[in-house]
Amino acid sequence: MTYWKTHLHNFIPKPEDSQGSDYTQHAKWMAALLELAPEDYNKLLQEWKVVHKRRSNLWKAMDNLKLR
Secondary structure (H helix, E strand, O other): OHHHHHHHHHOOOOHHHOOOOOOHHHHHHHHHHHHHOHHHHHHHHHHHHHHOOOOHHHHHHHHHOOOO
């Protein structure tokens, strides 16, 4: 479990690599990251808020899982 807590953030798929506009899997990965490594989740979320601010479907998927 320690491995996943330390390295899970490296496995999160990047929204820019998404095929289409379905970000459900990205949100699910982020939910797992929030559970295992909240500090890494917050860092990645802050980065995504800047880099991916215009991906409305990403934020809808995140909101559906109550991740923001």
